[in-house]
Each structure stands twice: as C-alpha cells, then as structure tokens.
Amino acid sequence: MSNKTLAILKPDCLNRNLTGKAIDFILDKGFKIKAMKLMNLTKVEVEGFYAIHKGKPFYDELIEYMSSGPCIPMVLEKENAVENFREVIGATDPREAAENTLRSLYAKSTQRNTVHGSDSEENAQKEIAFFFPLKEIITCQ
Numbered sequence: 262m263s264n265k266t267l268a269i270l271k272p273d274c275l276n277r278n279l280t281g282k283a284i285d286f287i288l289d290k291g292f293k294i295k296a297m298k299l300m301n302l303t304k305v306e307v308e309g310f311y312a313i314h315k316g317k318p319f320y321d322e323l324i325e326y327m328s329s330g331p332c333i334p335m336v337l338e339k340e341n342a343v344e345n346f347r348e349v350i351g352a353t354d355p356r357e358a359a360e361n362t363l364r365s366l367y368a369k370s371t372q373r374n375t376v377h378g379s380d381s382e383e384n385a386q387k388e389i390a391f392f393f394p395l396k397e398i399i400t401c402q
C-alpha cells in the first residue's frame with residue numbers, strides 16, 4: 262500500500278485566503294508535505310488532469326474553474342494516505358460531507374469544493390507524476 266496521495270488546494274481555497282487554514286488542517290491530521298508548488302494551470306493541463314471526467318455535464322465548467330486562478334498541488338505522506346485523505350476532505354458535495362472535513366468546513370459548492378484528493382492508489386501515483394518529477398519530492402525526514 263502506498264503512503265502518498267496527491268492533494269490540490271483549488272482556486273476557491275486561494276481566492277478566499279484559506280490556504281493557511283487548509284494547510285494547518287492537513288498537518289494537524291498527521292500528513293507530511295513532501296512536495297508543494299503554487300501554479301496557474303492552463304486549460305490543457307486541467308483537461309489532462311481531469312480526462313477521466315471528459316464528456317460529463319460538469320466537465321467544461323470544471324475546466325474553466327480549475328484554470329481560473331492559482332492552485333497548490335501537493336504530495337502528502339501518511340500511512341494509508343489515499344483513503345485517509347479522502348476522509349479528511351469529505352464528500353464531493355460539501356452538503357454531504359461529514360462534519361469537520363475540509364469540504365464541510367470551507368467549500369461553497371460541489372464545483373468549488375476547495376480541495377482535491379486522489380481517489381485510488383493507482384490514480385495517486387499517476388496524479389503525483391502529473392505534477393511532480395521525482396527530484397521534487399522530498400525523500401528524507
């Protein structure tokens with residue numbers, strides 16, 4: 262079982278100055294940040310990242326939204342990181358997210374749901390590689 266997952270603080274997180282709160286929350290839950298960067302994603306990059314959703318009714322707006330402002334992808338490490346981080350962020354629709362999850366606390370809508378977390382080991386590996394070459398991922402400490 263891999264101990265890493267990919268998180269993204271989405272544009273609404275940064276726009277509403279929630280970056281510090283979100284990072285604190287993640288660290289408090291016991292995750293270690295192994296890589297992190299601030300970036301503007303192009304539409305082509307977002308299309309690549311969310312290719313799995315191509316053709317779905319929300320796809321075009323999702324591409325617009327995710328390329329509308331800066332975001333922060335990060336590699337997080339913890340035992341059982343993928344499953345554990347999905348618990349920490351809560352359901353896709355913040356109205357359905359469990360109490361004291363990042364999305365229940367901060368997200369304003371299903372689209373602008375503040376944070377991304379990989380949904381499987383396989384996708385975590387692909388998503389980490391999408392953003393970070395190996396040399397950008399901290400291996401010690």
Ligand code: UDP
Pocket residue numbers: 314319323352353371372373374377378380
């Ligand atoms: N999304 C949306 N409308 C929907 C479902 C999803 O705008 O009905 C957006 C939302 O930002 C979500 C992303 O598309 O986080 C990817 O959807 P997915 O089903 O993979 O949800 P997640 O894995 O992020 O919980």
Ligand code: MG
Pocket residue numbers: 380
């Ligand atoms: Mg997903």
